[in-house]
Amino acid sequence: MxxxxxxxxxxxxxxxxxxxxxxxxxxxxxxxxxxxxxxxxxxxxxxxxxxxxxxxxxxxxxxxxxxxxxxxxxxxxxxxxxxxxxxxxxxxxxxxxxxxxxxxxxxxxxxxxxxxxxxxxxxxxxxxxxxxxxxxxxxxxxxxxxxxxxxxxxxxxxxxxxxxxxxxxxxxxxxxxxxxxxxxxxxxxxxxxxxxxxxxxxxxxxxxxxxxxxxxxxxxxxxxxxxxxxxxxxxxxxxxxxxxxxxxxxxxxxxxxxxxxxxxxxxxxxxxxxxxxxxxxxxxxxxxxxxxxxxxxxxxxxxxxxxxxxxxxxxxxxxxxxxxxxxxxxxxxxxxxxxxxxxxxxxxxxxxxxxxxxxxxxxxxxxxxxxxxxxxxxxxxxxxxxxxxxxxxxxxxxxxxxxxxxxxxxxxxxxxxxxxxxxxxxxxxxxxxxxxxxxxxxxxxxxxxxxxxxxxxxxxxxxxxxxxLPSSSNPRDSTVLPGPSVVSHEATFEDETTYVSSERNRFGWPKQLEREPSPPNNVDRVPSTRMGGNLASSYSDSQKGQRGSQSDRAGNEFDYLGLTNEQDRMRKTSKRADNNQLSAVEEKRKIESRIKHVDASHFAANHFDPDDDLNALLKEEEDLVTAHRRQVEETIDIVREEMNLLVEADQPGNQLDDYISKLNTILSQKAAGIFQLQTQLAQFQRRLNEYNVFISSGN
Ligand SMILES: Nc1ncnc2c1ncn2[C@@H]1O[C@H](COP(=O)(O)OP(=O)(O)OP(=O)(O)O)[C@@H](O)[C@H]1O
The missing domain is CATH 3.40.850.10 (Kinesin motor domain)
Incomplete structure (x- = not known):
């Protein structure tokens, strides 16, 4: 040997x-x-x-x-x-x-x-x-x-x-x-x-x-x-x-x-x-x-x-x-x-x-x-x-x-x-x-x-x-559509760049967004396996066209997202529009359109370090998945409430006013949950795009 x-x-x-x-x-x-x-x-x-x-x-x-x-x-x-x-x-x-x-x-x-x-x-x-x-x-x-x-x-x-x-x-x-x-x-x-x-x-x-x-x-x-x-x-x-x-x-x-x-x-x-x-x-x-x-x-x-x-x-x-x-x-x-x-x-x-x-x-x-x-x-x-x-x-x-x-x-x-x-x-x-x-x-x-x-x-x-794939069929998983949504957001950001903050972080983001804390992670309540994602999504699809009054809980959740004043103003406006049929999607787009798109040159000017920022990006991805999981769990709770409401509605002598009011609250909660997650998703997609633009620009 x-x-x-x-x-x-x-x-x-x-x-x-x-x-x-x-x-x-x-x-x-x-x-x-x-x-x-x-x-x-x-x-x-x-x-x-x-x-x-x-x-x-x-x-x-x-x-x-x-x-x-x-x-x-x-x-x-x-x-x-x-x-x-x-x-x-x-x-x-x-x-x-x-x-x-x-x-x-x-x-x-x-x-x-x-x-x-x-x-x-x-x-x-x-x-x-x-x-x-x-x-x-x-x-x-x-x-x-x-x-x-x-x-x-x-x-x-x-x-x-x-x-x-x-x-x-x-x-x-x-x-x-x-x-x-x-x-x-x-x-x-x-x-x-x-x-x-x-x-x-x-x-x-x-x-x-x-x-x-x-x-x-x-x-x-x-x-x-x-x-x-x-x-x-x-x-x-x-x-x-x-x-x-x-x-x-x-x-x-x-x-x-x-x-x-x-x-x-x-x-x-x-x-x-x-x-x-x-x-x-x-x-x-x-x-x-x-x-x-x-x-x-x-x-x-x-x-x-x-x-x-x-x-x-x-x-x-x-x-x-x-x-x-x-x-x-x-x-x-x-x-x-x-x-x-x-x-x-x-x-x-x-x-x-x-x-x-x-x-x-x-x-x-x-x-x-x-x-x-x-x-x-x-x-x-x-x-x-x-x-x-x-x-x-x-x-x-x-x-x-x-x-x-x-x-x-x-x-x-x-x-x-x-x-x-x-x-x-x-x-x-x-x-x-x-x-x-x-x-x-x-x-x-x-x-x-x-x-x-x-x-x-x-x-x-x-x-x-x-x-x-044949064009007639949906080529993607029917519940998650990251590709197309990235494209549509990009178009929106580039079309409208009216929101400019004077103070920006090293990513080129408004300072206020940099301070954005992670969504509260209710550790005890979240199960160890991912549950019901598709269930939530199917409900969210059916509710996208609805916009009712925001509950207080939803309002608080907006706060933790650390939205800018401009966004906050819009949120309050939309909150007041109780019976407004403005869709959650439209509203999200309006808000997004006010957020300035930041180009790659800004990264360079701010000494962007791809390694550090990959870690930040990974953390954000984790946060997004956690928030999604949490939202799914909440949706399941809401659906349970809805099912109880339907059972109540089938009872003889039920109170119509009560039913309408409860249904309104439920729908608002749903819309708020979806809106919140969509905002976080849009934010993450934007960061991801910026990171990719910067990386592919030769750094
Ligand atoms: N293609 C296959 N044909 C026949 N049996 C399979 C096949 N794939 C897996 N198995 C059987 O399924 C069982 C689990 O497979 P395996 O241990 O490879 O899973 P694993 O993904 O490596 O799991 P872990 O992550 O826990 O290590 C084994 O008993 C294996 O023999």
Whole structure:
């Protein structure tokens, strides 16, 4: 066994022994042939002798201490590129012709030998284009089958899939308790049905990016979704399959070129880092003078066999779920990050230190619903929920910035994005797999997952999803329409810029708005899961055209929004207009139109710091979601009141005056709640737009 760097005998030396034995078996079995394992454990042979495989057979190297993720420059040598493209063109072509892996190996070997120089040149050009054609961001949704528990509870499958279109058929209740189904339609780069195998998932997601990591690309694959939606089931086989392909490239296409493969596996739990391949040893993240992130103490293992990688993955997964902090409950509250890193020394020998060529990161994210635990009674749970929320929001922002080729990537938004910093710079590829449960009982979480995925994809410049939809259907989730509303608000702000405050904060906002406190967060009352969002929204839609008198409670709520004098004046005017039928939407627009639109130059003049302000923005997003949740809860209370009122109204001898007065109050409360949330939403959208304008203007 050769050792590079500082060698440490690991705790699991017995495993090393075992591993060596099994490695030897491979060599004995395969004699003069390279040999690989597919996901089912069956060996597959290549028709060529792999000298580098034999040479590296015993390699299993531990490097530890300071792992600097960035201090090594990446490199790509010209000869590798040719060879790589040789692989790419043949591999893709043969797969397209339906060859299985065994045939592929042999055909590829023969074919690559027979390629002439001119063919190579041709193939370089074609494959450069092909590489460029691998989407920078790909969003894939995977639906799992109903599980036994869901079937026993007679829960229904509410997801239908047609090609890359997906529809959620959400069952809802009207006020009079009659049921109806609301359809939410989405379109993604790929939608995988419940019967799709893990091999097919790999082919659709990671396989196309594997060859690119030999070209200095950093690729990242995320699994996102609620607990139990299949993230781990989906993610676990992917690194193994990817490493099979990487090793195949290393030992065949790039044989004798000195490439080395390293694996590391760690977890972010409650904002702290733990090494999953070293007994959950606590790790620290440090930034050096060049603002490069280092994970101090992370162990990185050099591997040259699929079996070894498999063993590491299993070990890491076992440590994740049975670690000191507990079992599955914790696993759904942590992000697990497995990295496969390809290195090579400048001269291709082992005498010089190896430098990173490319990297493939696999991230099994915390259960997405955990971000909603910010209102839980337990403080620790709240903190963890906030951290998860922050990281998921920051991740979305980073992916979005990546796809828009923004110079500035806001990775400082969370631990997760900081750790992944080097995967967000340079040539990168991102694959997001959104895992969803089909069950009616999970419809809310499923919709949240799909909305997140939709926003990651939908906000990108290359998005074609909405264009692809038939114009007659509502392309978006029927209850949340962030895209179109952003557009309409922008138009309003730019048309009318009459409101100008003399004092402005560093965002260019009127000072009064800067002092705006967060909406009161009634922690005790808010449930830990998001509830009834669609219910509220359906009611709000039906009430948008109504405007009654504002209740005192509503008036107080206006105060906490910190509205400007001008807005306040308008609010009072509208308050007086008791029976005025002016719609809430119109009123909101009037108010918005009086708020000055602030352009990007103002940000620059006020020394806008994108990192700080991303944090502020993330906080505002959190506040908005909290306010929304609170408003939903209030709406549910109001609907209950309304239902009681209807019951009363049906009683013989009821008082009509009383009914009218109560109904008026209820409708006013509803309108006030909607108006308040719309104001906050408009404010947030404006900030978001300004932030984006500033970021895309080159800062
Ligand atoms: N596509 C699928 N086909 C068959 N079974 C699946 C599929 N996806 C998930 N499962 C099963 O569903 C259960 C939950 O899956 P899994 O543990 O992957 O969820 P998770 O999203 O990772 O949850 P957590 O966030 O709690 O870790 C497992 O028993 C898994 O085997």
């Amino acid at each position: 050769s050792v590079v760097g500082k060698r440490q005998m690991p705790r699991f030396s017995s495993t090393v022994h075992h591993q060596r034995q099994s490695s030897d078996n491979v060599i004995l079995d395969s004699s003069s042939h390279g040999r690989w394992f597919n996901s089912s454990g069956f060996a597959q042979e290549f028709g060529t002798r792999s000298s580098s495989l034999r040479k590296n057979d015993d390699d299993r190297v531990w490097t530890s201490g300071l792992l600097d993720l960035h201090s090594f420059d990446t490199e790509l040598l010209p000869e590798m590129y040719d060879a790589h493209n040789d692989y790419l063109s043949n591999h893709t072509l043969l797969r397209g012709q339906g060859f299985d892996e065994f045939e592929l190996g042999n055909k590829f070997a023969q074919s690559s030998r027979s390629l002439t120089d001119s063919n190579l040149i041709k193939s370089v050009t074609t494959d450069k284009e092909r590489a460029n054609n691998v989407a920078k961001i790909k969003v894939v949704v995977r639906k799992r089958p109903l599980n036994k528990k869901e079937i026993a509870k007679k829960e229904e499958d509410i997801i239908t899939i047609d090609s890359n279109f997906l529809t959620v058929h959400e069952r809802k209740l009207k006020v009079d308790l009659t049921e109806y189904v609301e359809k939410h339609e989405f379109v993604f780069d790929a939608v995988l049905k419940e019967d799709v195998s893990n091999d097919e998932v790999y082919a659709e997601t990671v396989e196309p990016v594997v060859p690119l990591i030999f070209q200095r690309t950093k690729a990242t694959c995320f699994a996102y979704g609620q607990t139990g939606s299949g993230k781990t089931y989906t993610m676990q086989p992917l690194p193994l399959k990817a490493s099979q392909d990487i090793l195949r490239l290393m030992h065949h296409t790039y044989r004798n070129q000195g490439f080395q493969l390293f694996v590391s596996f760690f977890e972010i739990y409650g904002g702290k880092l733990f090494d999953l391949l070293n007994d959950r040893k606590k790790l620290c993240m440090r930034e050096d003078g060049k603002q490069q992130v280092c994970i101090v103490g992370l162990q990185e293992y050099r591997v040259s066999k699929v079996e070894t990688i498999k063993e590491f993955i299993e070990r890491g997964n076992a440590t994740r779920s049975t670690g000191t902090t507990g079992a599955n409950e914790e696993s759904s509250r942590s992000h697990a990050i497995l990295q496969l890193c390809i290195k090579r020394s400048a001269d291709g020998t082992e005498s010089k230190p190896a430098r990173i060529v490319g990297k493939l990161s696999f991230i099994d994210l915390a259960g997405s619903e955990r971000g909603a635990d910010t209102t839980d009674n337990d403080k620790q749970t709240r903190i963890e929920g906030a951290e998860i929320n922050k990281s998921l929001l920051a991740l979305k922002e980073c992916i979005r910035a990546l796809d828009n080729d923004q110079g500035h990537i806001p990775f400082r938004g969370s631990k997760l994005t900081e750790v992944l910093r080097d995967s967000f710079v340079g040539d990168s590829r991102t694959v997001m797999i959104s895992c969803i449960s089909p069950s009616s009982g999970s419809s809310e979480h499923t919709l949240n997952t799909l909305r997140y995925a939709d926003r990651v994809k939908g906000l990108s410049k290359g998005n074609s999803s909405r264009r692809d």
